[in-house]
Amino acid sequence: MPSTSFREVQGKAPVMSSIAEPLRQSLPRQQLHAPDERPTFSIVAPVYNEQELLPEFYRRVVAAIEPLGEPFEIVLVNDGSRDRSIEIMHELHERDPRVKILNFSRNFGHQLAITAGTDYARGQAVAVIDSDLQDPPEVIPQMIERWREGYQVIYGVRAEREGETAFKLATASVFYRIIRRITNVNIPVDTGDFRLMDRKVVDALASMREHHRFMRGLSVWVGFKQVGVPYKRDARKAGETKYPLSKMLKFAMDGITAFSYLPLQLATYLGFTIAAVSAIGIVLAIILRLATGINALEGQATTLVAVLFLGSIQLIVFGIFGEYLGRIYDEVKRRPLYIVSEALGFEGEAPQK
Numbered sequence: 001m002p003s004t005s006f007r008e009v010q011g012k013a014p015v016m017s018s019i020a021e022p023l024r025q026s027l028p029r030q031q032l033h034a035p036d037e038r039p040t041f042s043i044v045a046p047v048y049n050e051q052e053l054l055p056e057f058y059r060r061v062v063a064a065i066e067p068l069g070e071p072f073e074i075v076l077v078n079d080g081s082r083d084r085s086i087e088i089m090h091e092l093h094e095r096d097p098r099v100k101i102l103n104f105s106r107n108f109g110h111q112l113a114i115t116a117g118t119d120y121a122r123g124q125a126v127a128v129i130d131s132d133l134q135d136p137p138e139v140i141p142q143m144i145e146r147w148r149e150g151y152q153v154i155y156g157v158r159a160e161r162e163g164e165t166a167f168k169l170a171t172a173s174v175f176y177r178i179i180r181r182i183t184n185v186n187i188p189v190d191t192g193d194f195r196l197m198d199r200k201v202v203d204a205l206a207s208m209r210e211h212h213r214f215m216r217g218l219s220v221w222v223g224f225k226q227v228g229v230p231y232k233r234d235a236r237k238a239g240e241t242k243y244p245l246s247k248m249l250k251f252a253m254d255g256i257t258a259f260s261y262l263p264l265q266l267a268t269y270l271g272f273t274i275a276a277v278s279a280i281g282i283v284l285a286i287i288l289r290l291a292t293g294i295n296a297l298e299g300q301a302t303t304l305v306a307v308l309f310l311g312s313i314q315l316i317v318f319g320i321f322g323e324y325l326g327r328i329y330d331e332v333k334r335r336p337l338y339i340v341s342e343a344l345g346f347e348g349e350a351p352q353k
Contacts, residue, residue: 037071038071038122038123038124039070039071039072039073039098039122039123039124040070040071040072040123040124040125041065041068041070041071041072041073041123041124041125041126041127041144042072042073042074042075042117042121042122042123042125042126042127043061043065043072043073043074043075043127043129043137043140044075044077044114044117044118044121044126044127044128044129045057045061045074045075045076045077045117045128045129045130045131046077046079046110046113046114046117046130046131047076047077047078047079047081047085047089047113047131048078048079048080048081048085048107048110048113049081049082049083049085050081050083050085050131050132051081051083051084051085051088053131053132053133054076054085054088054089054092054131055088055092056133057131057132057133057137058074058092058096058099060133060136060137060138061074061129061137061140062074062096063137064137064138064140064141065137065140065141068141068144072098072123073098073099073100073121073122073123073345074098074099074100075100075102075117075120075121076089076092076099076100076101076102076131077102077104077113077114077116077117078101078102078103078104079104079107079108079109079110079112079113080104080105080106080107080108086101086103089101089103090344093344093345097345099345100120100343100344100345100346101342101343101344101345102116102117102120102340102342102343102346103340103341103342103343103344104116104338104339104340104341105339105340105341106339108337108338108339110193111193111213111214111215111254112213112337112338113338114128114193114213114215115205115213115215115337115338116337116338116340118197118202118205118206119206120343120346121202123199124198124199125144125147125196125197125198125199126196126197126199126202127140127143127195127196127197128193128194128195128196128197128215129194130193130194133234134233134234134235135156135192135194135231135233135234136231136232136234139156139194139229139231140196142229142231143156143195143196143229144196146196146227146229147196147198150225151225151226151227152197152198152200152201152224152225152226153195153196153197153198153201153219153220153224153225153226153227154195154196154197154226154227154228154229155188155191155194155195155216155219155226155227155228155229156191156192156194156195156228156229156230156231157188157190157191157228157229157230157231158190158191158192158230158231158233159190159230159231159232160232160233161233162232162233162234162235171248172190173189173190175248175252176189176190176191177189179217179252179255179256179259179260182256182260182262183217183255183256183259183260184259184260185217185220185221185259186220187216187217187220187259188220188228191216191228192216193215193216195216195219197219198224200224201219201222201224204222204224205218205219205222209337210258210331211327211330211331211335211337212254212257212258212327212330213254213258213337214251214254214255214258214259217255217258217259218258221259253323257323257324257327263320263323263324264320264321264324266320267316267317267320267321270313270317271317274310274313
């Protein structure tokens with residue numbers, strides 16, 4: 001399979017002193033397993049403008065995973081952050097080689113950052129978690145327990161969601177239930193990308209290189225033995241949400257078009273429905289004209305309304321076709337999913353593809 005990313009391994013970048021000094025004081029140098037030891041667990045975390053939370057995220061991940069007594073790695077994927085996230089990531093890597101860095105050449109998006117992290121992760125079990133600490137790292141050991149029981153995809157189920165508006169909760173609830181009903185995969189409701197996957201699942205996902213990715217759907221589509229772990233999703237501690245309404249709508253469209261033909265089928269159903277209504281209307285107009293001698297559909301207003309109505313339906317149908325056609329166009333171009341401008345901690349290792 002042709003390569004879908006470019007890797008440029010560079011030396012450690014200098015760290016801005018204003019960030020480095022507080023981190024040096026708060027993060028002791030770690031006593032590690034042998035550097036060539038293959039990790040049992042990989043923790044993959046996309047990063048986008050999370051400078052306030054990265055040190056605490058690292059601390060909590062290490063505190064949750066280190067007591068398990070097995071080697072692990074933390075793969076941080078910088079998705080084109082505009083703040084000081086990358087400098088903090090460099091400092092974390094310098095203090096703890098278990099922290100590995102992928103630095104994108106630009107912002108490629110959350111789902112592709114997850115893809116890159118799982119491509120490069122080497123663990124026998126790979127956990128995906130956002131670095132904003134809304135999904136608590138302390139839940140990962142519970143997922144690992146289920147993994148040891150034989151489950152291969154362990155997804156987090158949001159039993160409670162703190163700090164979110166009523167609109168966000170309502171739209172999220174509607175989205176998960178609609179997509180569950182209209183797609184051809186059984187995507188669990190109230191789940192996100194927070195999950196732990198067995199190496200077999202990660203390798204299966206690496207074989208699928210589609211551009212408009214809906215990772216929580218793909219991880220279900222591959223099958224394997226799956227189970228949910230309920231948890232309380234915390235409010236964001238700092239920074240701002242990376243999923244405003246516009247991105248949520250695009251994400252919803254990606255999920256629907258990736259796993260359902262229903263919009264295309266609706267266009268067909270709509271066409272037949274309008275044709276049937278029109279046929280009935282023609283028959284009624286003829287009957288009224290013959291019975292009463294009155295043209296029941298006379299006038300420019302009736303013609304204008306009919307033309308505007310049919311024109312609107314046509315534009316909607318063309319728009320649906322365009323959504324699918326645009327995604328086909330993106331696939332046939334065969335561009336790489338992402339470009340890595342810097343990779344630290346992966347020397348001599350090829351990404352999993």
